[in-house]
Amino acid sequence: MGALRPPARIWAAFVVAVGVLGPSVHGLAGDAAGPVKPIKVNEARAELGKRLFFDPRLSGDASLSCASCHAPEKGFSDGLALSEAYPGSKHFRNTPTLINTAHRAAWMHDGRMGTNLNDVTREMLTETYLMNMDMRLMQERLKQDPVYVKMFKAAGLGEPSNGGVRKAIPEYLKTLTSRGAPFDTGKMSEAAKRGYALFTGKAGCAACHSGPRFTNDKPHNIGVPENTEIFTDPLRHITYVTYAKFMGVENYMNVRRDVGAHVRTHKADGSHVGRFMTPTLRELKYTAPYMHNGMFATLSSVVAFYNAGGGQDPNKDKLIKPLGLGTQEQIDLVAFLEALSGDPLTGDAFVWKDEIPDSYEPIENWRQVKN
Ligand code: HEC
Ligand code: HEC
Numbered sequence: 001m002g003a004l005r006p007p008a009r010i011w012a013a014f015v016v017a018v019g020v021l022g023p024s025v026h027g028l029a030g031d032a033a034g035p036v037k038p039i040k041v042n043e044a045r046a047e048l049g050k051r052l053f054f055d056p057r058l059s060g061d062a063s064l065s066c067a068s069c070h071a072p073e074k075g076f077s078d079g080l081a082l083s084e085a086y087p088g089s090k091h092f093r094n095t096p097t098l099i100n101t102a103h104r105a106a107w108m109h110d111g112r113m114g115t116n117l118n119d120v121t122r123e124m125l126t127e128t129y130l131m132n133m134d135m136r137l138m139q140e141r142l143k144q145d146p147v148y149v150k151m152f153k154a155a156g157l158g159e160p161s162n163g164g165v166r167k168a169i170p171e172y173l174k175t176l177t178s179r180g181a182p183f184d185t186g187k188m189s190e191a192a193k194r195g196y197a198l199f200t201g202k203a204g205c206a207a208c209h210s211g212p213r214f215t216n217d218k219p220h221n222i223g224v225p226e227n228t229e230i231f232t233d234p235l236r237h238i239t240y241v242t243y244a245k246f247m248g249v250e251n252y253m254n255v256r257r258d259v260g261a262h263v264r265t266h267k268a269d270g271s272h273v274g275r276f277m278t279p280t281l282r283e284l285k286y287t288a289p290y291m292h293n294g295m296f297a298t299l300s301s302v303v304a305f306y307n308a309g310g311g312q313d314p315n316k317d318k319l320i321k322p323l324g325l326g327t328q329e330q331i332d333l334v335a336f337l338e339a340l341s342g343d344p345l346t347g348d349a350f351v352w353k354d355e356i357p358d359s360y361e362p363i364e365n366w367r368q369v370k371n
Helices: 008-021 043-053 117-126 135-143 146-154 162-173 190-200 234-246 299-307 327-338
Strands: none
Touching (some): 043 146, 117 135, 190 327, 299 327
């Protein structure tokens, strides 16, 4: 087992090199709203990352690709309240959009991953309830596919390797930036314009939903009700308990709520329980249902929720209070939210359309060829 792993010394050097020299994926999020800046990419690496993203052979039993959960036609989410997971388990969170994810500074609904997309990609691949992949096995599978051998080489990544996968997929993710939203093209309806005035004014939304992606990238508690399926469906509950145990959540066997960003601080008074990362408001047209647990099916139900002062929670953020918006004002606010959705990223530039083989050609002279 140890033989396939690079010696610890080389491994450490590799991690440091990636950390220092790897391309930065953090955009500088200014506070002003405006188009999301496109990110320059290495084309050959992004193209390789695209094929990898759509390849189910990257999961343990070859049944799931990244795109199984992050589907392009659904804004790179899955349309479900709670995500499916690796066969035999079910997830306890809503699948987030990946559009503009490369501009984030911290990932996951609780913001627990604050390093880079290379790490997030590793988490998605290896986590037992996501793709349950052994990186050494993945590397061997990729080496058996001549298309990958060529593409890794062309991308300057040598022979197919786990480190190469974790560089190429993030490079592809960088290509997924919003474009063409009426908000950016100056084609907002009158209703959407009135909605924008409410958003930045009386409704107070911009206090948290700021900058080009309409998020401050910080966790807040707005009192979203629990999705009780997490605790009544044994498969979801097992996954949640596994996560909570690993994250060091106190009393994890008895907790009956998603503690959210509490996992980052473990405040003894529990005051961070129920905080979740402010999500982007771009591409919402494609990404229903909403919130970390999919509890809202429509944008009008989200706006009605805010209008009523959010949910019931002793830790609720002070900024969340009843808004007193009339029916027309709520309609206008929804029109504005819809104006933040642009062109779907479903063309060839974003989707791998060629067939991906589900078996391998036998290698006639396998004793001669180099592994
Ligand atoms: C089984 C479904 C599933 C698969 C397969 C999957 N993901 Fe995810 N992904 C999720 C869920 C659910 C979350 C949110 C998890 C959380 O908040 O704890 C997530 C979160 C992410 C995030 C963080 C997004 C953000 O804005 O915080 C990225 C990036 C991501 N996934 C990329 C990928 C990549 C790349 C792959 C393939 C290597 C992949 N995912 C495979 C379900 C999936
Ligand atoms: C105190 C900060 C804060 C304020 C103010 C705020 N939000 Fe949010 N918003 C959040 C957080 C945090 C979430 C995610 C909660 C969760 O996942 O449980 C969220 C989620 C959402 C979502 C769901 C997005 C998705 O992809 O799931 C929408 C839509 C939204 N907010 C719109 C608004 C509107 C409209 C207003 C003003 C009426 C507003 N927000 C005010 C912090 C805030």
